[in-house]
Structures are given as structure tokens and as C-alpha cells.
Amino acid sequence: MTDFRKEGAAAPFGRFFLPGPTEVHPDVLAAQTRPMMGHRGPGIQELMARLQEGLKRVFRTERPVFVATCSATGLMEAAVRNGARRRILSLVNGAFSARFADIAEACGLEVDRLEVPWGEVHDPGAVAERLRNARYEAVTVVHSETSTGALNDLPAISGVVAEHSDTLLLVDSVTGCGGAELETDAWGLDFVLTGSQKALALPPGLAFGVASEAMLERAETVPGRGYYLDLLTFAKNLEKFQTPTTPAISTLYALEVQLECIRSETMEARWARHLAMARRVHEWVEEMRSGGLDVSVLAPEGSRSPTVTALRLPEGMRGPDVVEAARVRGWVIGGGYGKLKETTVRIGHMGEHTLEELEPLLDVLAEALAEAGVRA
Numbered sequence: 152m153t154d155f156r157k158e159g160a161a162a163p164f165g166r167f168f169l170p171g172p173t174e175v176h177p178d179v180l181a182a183q184t185r186p187m188m189g190h191r192g193p194g195i196q197e198l199m200a201r202l203q204e205g206l207k208r209v210f211r212t213e214r215p216v217f218v219a220t221c222s223a224t225g226l227m228e229a230a231v232r233n234g235a236r237r238r239i240l241s242l243v244n245g246a247f248s249a250r251f252a253d254i255a256e257a258c259g260l261e262v263d264r265l266e267v268p269w270g271e272v273h274d275p276g277a278v279a280e281r282l283r284n285a286r287y288e289a290v291t292v293v294h295s296e297t298s299t300g301a302l303n304d305l306p307a308i309s310g311v312v313a314e315h316s317d318t319l320l321l322v323d324s325v326t327g328c329g330g331a332e333l334e335t336d337a338w339g340l341d342f343v344l345t346g347s348q349k350a351l352a353l354p355p356g357l358a359f360g361v362a363s364e365a366m367l368e369r370a371e372t373v374p375g376r377g378y379y380l381d382l383l384t385f386a387k388n389l390e391k392f393q394t395p396t397t398p399a400i401s402t403l404y405a406l407e408v409q410l411e412c413i414r415s416e417t418m419e420a421r422w423a424r425h426l427a428m429a430r431r432v433h434e435w436v437e438e439m440r441s442g443g444l445d446v447s448v449l450a451p452e453g454s455r456s457p458t459v460t461a462l463r464l465p466e467g468m469r470g471p472d473v474v475e476a477a478r479v480r481g482w483v484i485g486g487g488y489g490k491l492k493e494t495t496v497r498i499g500h501m502g503e504h505t506l507e508e509l510e511p512l513l514d515v516l517a518e519a520l521a522e523a524g525v526r527a
């Protein structure tokens with residue numbers, strides 16, 4: 152048996168609370184050992200047709216769900232390359248929403264950023280004002296900002312964007328979809344994307360996206376939308392239950408098993424389970440505070456993600472010390488992201504984790520905070 156306390160070793164099942172990649176159930180992992188099949192035959196078409204049913208349930212859409220072989224960032228790039236020719240507005244409130252803006256810029260778009268402090272969320276009124284003052288082809292937003300644990304109010308933001316018929320709403324729901332309430336059709340979202348390795352609790356390698364009719368119409372007007380990430384090619388191939396290029400077939404096998412697990416749980420129960428885990432973490436933070444430790448949840452109450460929590464550490468305590476103190480006890484949590492590396496740590500309570508599994512983690516975390524506090 153491998154020594155899980157050794158640096159770089161995988162933690163035993165039930166102890167891996169990274170906010171992506173997330174823990175994958177052994178049955179889902181095992182599905183990947185099925186033999187290969189050709190990616191143009193009837194076998195893959197039948198598989199893809201079954202997967203569509205499950206994916207539509209996850210995204211809450213009647214539209215086809217594109218299956219791309221790339222990490223989530225690939226579909227962030229697809230979003231801006233297919234959704235705009237010239238100018239977009241990027242709502243920035245953390246590292247991944249900043250990345251969305253950077254990608255758009257790297258693709259040659261003119262990008263205006265509406266930025267709020269990391270940890271906070273966007274005020275729909277402020278978005279409305281920006282949209283009144285300038286014309287944008289699209290707005291980018293991150294649903295659940297994984298770097299801070301903040302959850303944007305998507306229905307409200309979508310309502311504001313919908314007042315401008317030429318403006319599309321492009322949504323990164325990488326740590327939302329599959330864990331946080333998400334209604335692609337009912338909320339009128341033009342493009343929603345996620346990756347396999349976050350709240351869907353699959354191995355990395357696939358990304359999924361849903362495009363509205365308006366999004367596909369826009370794509371037709373964009374000459375430089377590229378080849379690999381051309382959403383019109385995805386749409387055309389999906390009519391035959393195929394993908395434009397060779398998909399990560401083994402990950403599709405894993406997806407089939409995981410979608411069945413999600414179907415039997417139901418989306419409503421899945422959302423409720425994630426909310427319950429987040430609330431337990433918030434409650435535990437209050438317990439730690441009443442014990443005299445100045446730890447807090449970074450995102451404000453009412454705007455917290457059900458899938459990931461960033462904890463602001465007491466003055467002088469270092470994020471990497473807390474992560475290391477958890478690691479030597481055999482548990483994995485996330486370090487702070489980007490400029491929050493020293494001052495925060497993150498718990499990914501998403502995927503297949505349960506309230507029961509969370510309790511021992513919180514006990515270990517209390518010990519880790521005490522140990523890191525001694526060093527501070």
C-alpha cells in the first residue's frame with residue numbers, strides 16, 4: 152500500500168477535498184478500463200445519445216449539450232470566439248473571471264472589465280448601468296468563482312442582459328453545474344460551460360457546453376471563430392450523435408456511470424446536498440470563531456457558493472502551512488488561489504462528498520489551524 156502521508160501521494164477515498172479536480176468514485180474510475188470503440192461507429196452514437204439525456208438533465212436544458220475534449224478553459228475560449236467579433240464586457244470578481252477576460256483579449260477582442268473586489272459578487276444594477284452606457288456583443292460571468300467561493304446571482308444578471316437583445320450572456324459554471332442550482336433554459340443563458348473534473352466529479356479531460364439559438368446565430372457571423380472550438384461544427388456533428396474530432400472515449404465511459412448516479416440522486420437532491428455541506432462549513436466557522444479563532448468565510452453571506460468555500464485565515468497564519476498540516480494527516484484541501492494564496496485556504500465540498508464525510512475533515516482542519524497558528 153502506498154503511504155498517503157508521503158508528499159505527492161494520492162489521499163485515500165473520502166479525504167480529497169480539492170476544489171478541482173475533485174474526488175472520483177471508484178466505480179466511475181473503473182468504467183474507464185472498458186475497451187476502446189471507434190469514434191465513428193454506431194457504438195459511440197448510441198453511447199452519445201444516452202449521454203445527451205443525462206447531460207440535458209444536469210444542465211436543465213432541452214438543447215443539445217456539446218461534448219468537447221479539452222479542459223474547461225477550452226470552452227471558455229469557445230464562448231468568446233463564437234460569441235463576439237469585437238467588444239465584450241467581462242464581469243471580474245476573482246481569478247477565473249479574470250481569466251475569462253484574459254482569454255477574450257488573447258482572442259483579439261476589445262474587453263471592458265467590470266471589477267469588484269475578490270470575494271464579492273456583481274450587483275445586477277451596476278451591470279445594467281454598464282450595458283446602458285456602451286454596446287457589447289456579449290457579457291462573460293463566472294457562476295461560482297472557485298478562487299473565492301462567491302456565487303453570482305445568475306438569474307438577476309441574466310434578466311439585466313436580456314434587456315439588450317444583441318447582447319449574449321456567456322457563463323462559466325465550472326464549479327456550479329452539477330452542484331449549485333442552475334437552470335440553463337429557464338434563466339435564458341446563451342452559453343453555459345463546465346469541465347468534467349469539478350462538481351460533476353469525473354476525471355479531467357472533457358468539457359460540456361450548451362449554446363442558445365442566438366449564440367449559434369452569432370457564431371455564424373464570426374469569421375474567425377477557429378477550427379477546433381467552432382460550435383457550429385459541434386452542433387452539426389451532434390445531430391448524428393458524434394463529435395468533430397476523437398473524443399476522450401474512456402472519460403465518456405466514466406461519464407455514463409456518473410450520469411446514472413446523478414439521475415438516481417436527482418438534481419434537486421444533489422443541489423440540496425451541496426447546500427447542506429456549505430452550510431455546515433459556515434456553521435463550523437462560527438464555532439471556531441466562538442472558540443476565539445479569527446477565521447472567516449471570504450464570500451459575504453447570501454452570496455456563497457454551495458460547492459467551494461474560501462476561508463480567510465487569522466492574521467499571520469499562512470495558507471500553505473494549513474494545507475501542509477492537513478496533508479500530513481492524510482487529507483487534501485485546496486490552497487488559496489493566486490493573490491489569495493497566503494491568506495486563505497479552500498475546501499471543495501462538491502461532487503460525491505457527503506455531510507458525514509465533511510465532519511472528520513472539519514476535525515482535521517481544526518487541528519491544522521491550531522498547528523499553523525502556533526507557527527504564526
Ligand SMILES: *Cc1c(COP(=O)(O)O)cnc(C)c1O
Nearest residue numbers: 171222223224247297325326346
Ligand atoms: C477550474 C476552473 C476553470 C478552469 O478549468 P480547466 O478545466 O482547468 O481548464 C475555469 N473556471 C472555473 C470557475 C474553474 O473552477
